[in-house]
Structure formats: C-alpha cells, structure tokens
Amino acid sequence: MKSLIYLDHAATSWPKPPEVMQAMQHAMVEAAANPGRGSHYMAVQASRVLFDTRKILSRLFQIRNPNDLIFTYNTTEALNLAIKGLLREGDSVVATMIEHNSVRRPLEYLKRVLGIQVEYIPVNKCGELDMIRMKAAISRRPRLVVCSHSSNLLGSILPITEIGELARRFNAVFLVDAAQSAGCLDIDVSAMNIDLLAFPGHKGLLGPQGTGGLYISPAIELEPLLHGGTGSQSEEKEQPLVRPDRYEAGTPNTIGIAGLKAGVEQVLARTPKRIYQHEWGLVQQMMDGIQGIPGLQLLGPEAGQPRTGITSFISAKVDASELAFRLDREYGIAVRAGMHCTPLAHEAAETLRTGAVRASVGVDTTAVEVDAFIEAVKEICGRA
Structure with a gap:
C-alpha cells in the first residue's frame, strides 16, 4: 500500500x-x-x-x-x-x-x-x-x-x-x-x-x-x-x-x-481524557493552519472551544468532492466529502447544497501529518 x-x-x-x-x-x-x-x-x-x-x-x-x-x-x-x-x-x-x-x-x-x-x-x-x-x-x-x-x-x-x-x-x-x-x-x-x-x-x-x-x-x-x-x-x-x-x-x-x-x-x-486532549490539539492546529485560506470556511465550534477530532470546511473555489479526490490522488491524504449521512446538520450549517470536506484525526495522528494536510489544502485552493 x-x-x-x-x-x-x-x-x-x-x-x-x-x-x-x-x-x-x-x-x-x-x-x-x-x-x-x-x-x-x-x-x-x-x-x-x-x-x-x-x-x-x-x-x-x-x-x-x-x-x-x-x-x-x-x-x-x-x-x-x-x-x-x-x-x-x-x-x-x-x-x-x-x-x-x-x-x-x-x-x-x-x-x-x-x-x-x-x-x-x-x-x-x-x-x-x-x-x-x-x-x-x-x-x-x-x-x-x-x-x-x-x-x-x-x-x-x-x-x-x-x-x-x-x-x-x-x-x-x-x-x-x-x-x-x-x-x-x-x-x-x-x-x-x-x-x-x-x-x-x-x-x-x-x-x-x-x-x-x-x-x-x-x-x-x-x-x-x-x-x-x-x-x-x-x-x-x-x-x-x-x-x-x-x-x-x-x-x-x-x-x-x-x-x-x-x-x-x-x-x-x-484514557479517554488524554485521547481527547491529543485529538483536540491536532484539530486546533488544523483549524489554525487552514482558516486563513481565501474562500475557505470552517464549520463547527470556533477555535479554542470544545469539539471532538473533526474539522469540516467548504471552499468557495473548489468543490468538496474534487478537493477530497485531489487530496487522495495527488497527496495520499484520505478525508471524506459529501453529506456525511447527516443532512439536518448540513441544513443548520447552511451547507446542504455544497456538502463539506471532513478531516478527522485519531489516537495516532501526528502533528507532522496535520502540517502535510494543511500545505496540501493551501496548494489545491491556491491553484484553483
């Protein structure tokens, strides 16, 4: 693989x-x-x-x-x-x-x-x-x-x-x-x-x-x-x-x-407590790295607020499915795009028409991997 x-x-x-x-x-x-x-x-x-x-x-x-x-x-x-x-x-x-x-x-x-x-x-x-x-x-x-x-x-x-x-x-x-x-x-x-x-x-x-x-x-x-x-x-x-x-x-x-x-x-x-702290820290790093990209909108709680290891976002320049596809094929980064089987949440987030890209971290995700993801999103959205 x-x-x-x-x-x-x-x-x-x-x-x-x-x-x-x-x-x-x-x-x-x-x-x-x-x-x-x-x-x-x-x-x-x-x-x-x-x-x-x-x-x-x-x-x-x-x-x-x-x-x-x-x-x-x-x-x-x-x-x-x-x-x-x-x-x-x-x-x-x-x-x-x-x-x-x-x-x-x-x-x-x-x-x-x-x-x-x-x-x-x-x-x-x-x-x-x-x-x-x-x-x-x-x-x-x-x-x-x-x-x-x-x-x-x-x-x-x-x-x-x-x-x-x-x-x-x-x-x-x-x-x-x-x-x-x-x-x-x-x-x-x-x-x-x-x-x-x-x-x-x-x-x-x-x-x-x-x-x-x-x-x-x-x-x-x-x-x-x-x-x-x-x-x-x-x-x-x-x-x-x-x-x-x-x-x-x-x-x-x-x-x-x-x-x-x-x-x-x-x-x-x-322990769940340490796992949460690890994942929360990575999500804050991810949000901080991509939030300034032109045309990109983060979903969910604001930076610094409690949340699980999920960062979802949309780009005004690149379709969510295309962005996820390119992350996989060009950079070897697996994320998920679409409705995520939760249309009511998309309705609340006002993304029911566009869907969203979701990047979610785990217990063994590293800061180096998050940095690679940030740079890949910057490059894709910057070339759009």
Missing part, C-alpha cells in the same frame, strides 16, 4: 493497534466455535471472549451489569434496536438537528408506519443546541429523547448530562448516540442518566468493523430486532427473556469482538 495520511477516523479508525490484530488471530485459532451453543473447549473459549469484552466495556461506560450490554454489528443496528424496540403507535420523540441518518431514518420510518411524532431541536451554525427549545420540548413528556453526543459533521459536543437530567425529570427514556464520542469522551451511564447507549467498535474504541453495541438499562425492555437461535431455552417458541440472549439471535462476530476487547484495553490504557 502506498504511503497514506489517514484523516477519516470519524468513519473508521486506522490503523488498528497490533494488539487488536493479534487478539483476532488468537481467537480465530482458539475461540472460533459458536459461543453458548456447546460445552466443548472452543465453545467455552468463545463464550469467555464475549463475557470478558462485556466486562471491559462495562468498565469503560460505568455499567453495573455486563449482561445489560448487547453486542451489535455497528451503531446503526444498535440505534435501530433501541428506537424500533421501544416506540409504539402514537409515541412522541425529541431529537436534534445533528442526528445521523441512523437515528433520523428509523424515526421517519416509524412516523410513517406508526404515526409517532418527532421534533428536531435546532442547533446554530456552530452546532450548539438550543437548550431553551430542548427544555420546552422535554417538558411535554415525550416517550423518547435521543441525541448524538457529538456531531459527525461539526464536531460539537452536546450537554448530555443536562439533557439526561431533563429526560429523567419528565420520565422520558434517554438514548445517546456515542458514535463520535465513545473512546474520546468520558461516559458514565448512571451519572449521565443514560437509559440506552449506542456505540461503534470500529471508531474510537479501535476495534474492527462489524462490531458495536447497545447498553439497555435494566429498567427498560425492548422488543428484539431479530428472532432466532440463542443457544438458550431452545425448547421455547418465543425469544428468551434473559439478557443478553434476548437481543443476540444468531452467531455473533466472536473474532471481531475479541479485537474489540483489545481495542478497549488500549483506550483504557491511554
């Missing part, structure tokens, strides 16, 4: 730590049987991989019972399980304008087929939530409040502790999409009053693709998204009630989950 400066960590982190690949290879050899479906050595080892990973994720998110943590194949599946498993005909939902389509599309689907009511609370161009509108909406006692912890376009961070307190006060279920925050922001489900937490394994947790999960509060019962084999209560015609079996039908991605465990171990060793 040619030399690559990878700035697409908001989509998937890369490269993975060596420990992740080693754990997956070990599991392929030692734990490649079906967990929970047999008592032979390899089946027991596979079950141990799953339980040990639940335990370490519970430590990261301050979850009391590891069995309340359900494995999914990505955040999208986790969000669909939470939304479709909870909502019923006539329910109302409060969401925000920075939601990913993995939230918006299930909500709009249920709006069409069940008649649920959905209110999207505005954010300003920097991605800051209108908390007056949010408080008013939650005071009307919706069934569900759902919000992204951090915008995958703007990098802004929502005050989920405050939102969680409001949801608890008015007896609403609180669902948090941690796609951009798991691994770089501290999350405590109890302290933040989070009832449902959806997260990916392949981004900030440094695991492989095909991994993710959903924390489900013990006070909440969801209808399963899938029905089928669980290895338990096989004589029953209905899905078992016991967790996590109720929500994990079929053969899981044991090999990937082994890699996820190794990734979370790396996150805990570095």
Whole structure:
C-alpha cells in the first residue's frame, strides 16, 4: 500500500493497534466455535471472549451489569434496536438537528408506519443546541429523547448530562448516540442518566468493523430486532427473556469482538481524557493552519472551544468532492466529502447544497501529518 495520511477516523479508525490484530488471530485459532451453543473447549473459549469484552466495556461506560450490554454489528443496528424496540403507535420523540441518518431514518420510518411524532431541536451554525427549545420540548413528556453526543459533521459536543437530567425529570427514556464520542469522551451511564447507549467498535474504541453495541438499562425492555437461535431455552417458541440472549439471535462476530476487547484495553490504557486532549490539539492546529485560506470556511465550534477530532470546511473555489479526490490522488491524504449521512446538520450549517470536506484525526495522528494536510489544502485552493 502506498504511503497514506489517514484523516477519516470519524468513519473508521486506522490503523488498528497490533494488539487488536493479534487478539483476532488468537481467537480465530482458539475461540472460533459458536459461543453458548456447546460445552466443548472452543465453545467455552468463545463464550469467555464475549463475557470478558462485556466486562471491559462495562468498565469503560460505568455499567453495573455486563449482561445489560448487547453486542451489535455497528451503531446503526444498535440505534435501530433501541428506537424500533421501544416506540409504539402514537409515541412522541425529541431529537436534534445533528442526528445521523441512523437515528433520523428509523424515526421517519416509524412516523410513517406508526404515526409517532418527532421534533428536531435546532442547533446554530456552530452546532450548539438550543437548550431553551430542548427544555420546552422535554417538558411535554415525550416517550423518547435521543441525541448524538457529538456531531459527525461539526464536531460539537452536546450537554448530555443536562439533557439526561431533563429526560429523567419528565420520565422520558434517554438514548445517546456515542458514535463520535465513545473512546474520546468520558461516559458514565448512571451519572449521565443514560437509559440506552449506542456505540461503534470500529471508531474510537479501535476495534474492527462489524462490531458495536447497545447498553439497555435494566429498567427498560425492548422488543428484539431479530428472532432466532440463542443457544438458550431452545425448547421455547418465543425469544428468551434473559439478557443478553434476548437481543443476540444468531452467531455473533466472536473474532471481531475479541479485537474489540483489545481495542478497549488500549483506550483504557491511554484514557479517554488524554485521547481527547491529543485529538483536540491536532484539530486546533488544523483549524489554525487552514482558516486563513481565501474562500475557505470552517464549520463547527470556533477555535479554542470544545469539539471532538473533526474539522469540516467548504471552499468557495473548489468543490468538496474534487478537493477530497485531489487530496487522495495527488497527496495520499484520505478525508471524506459529501453529506456525511447527516443532512439536518448540513441544513443548520447552511451547507446542504455544497456538502463539506471532513478531516478527522485519531489516537495516532501526528502533528507532522496535520502540517502535510494543511500545505496540501493551501496548494489545491491556491491553484484553483
């Protein structure tokens, strides 16, 4: 593979730590049987991989019972399980304008087929939530409040502790999409009053693709998204009630989950706090380097303000897709351009017509790589 400066960590982190690949290879050899479906050595080892990973994720998110943590194949599946498993005909939902389509599309689907009511609370161009509108909406006692912890376009961070307190006060279920925050922001489900937490394994947790999960509060019962084999209560015609079996039908991605465990171990060793500080510093360097380029407009919080490791921007001189294409082909720099599956956030940022370029840093991104990105953007926009 040619030399690559990878700035697409908001989509998937890369490269993975060596420990992740080693754990997956070990599991392929030692734990490649079906967990929970047999008592032979390899089946027991596979079950141990799953339980040990639940335990370490519970430590990261301050979850009391590891069995309340359900494995999914990505955040999208986790969000669909939470939304479709909870909502019923006539329910109302409060969401925000920075939601990913993995939230918006299930909500709009249920709006069409069940008649649920959905209110999207505005954010300003920097991605800051209108908390007056949010408080008013939650005071009307919706069934569900759902919000992204951090915008995958703007990098802004929502005050989920405050939102969680409001949801608890008015007896609403609180669902948090941690796609951009798991691994770089501290999350405590109890302290933040989070009832449902959806997260990916392949981004900030440094695991492989095909991994993710959903924390489900013990006070909440969801209808399963899938029905089928669980290895338990096989004589029953209905899905078992016991967790996590109720929500994990079929053969899981044991090999990937082994890699996820190794990734979370790396996150805990570095700590989310230090990871955030590293990524925040690189984003400030990036913003400082490109903000003076003629015709270039930065999106999201202003320099010096809290944000996750995302820098999005548009250029009046170069189309977003062309800029991303040239960064890749001419400079070996991987970024992402387009809508980023979040049209409401683009509407708030007034970039729905143009899309945007998104450069996102990770735990191993260096200042030298950020400098190379800055010079490449200067050269492309300067030649336009």
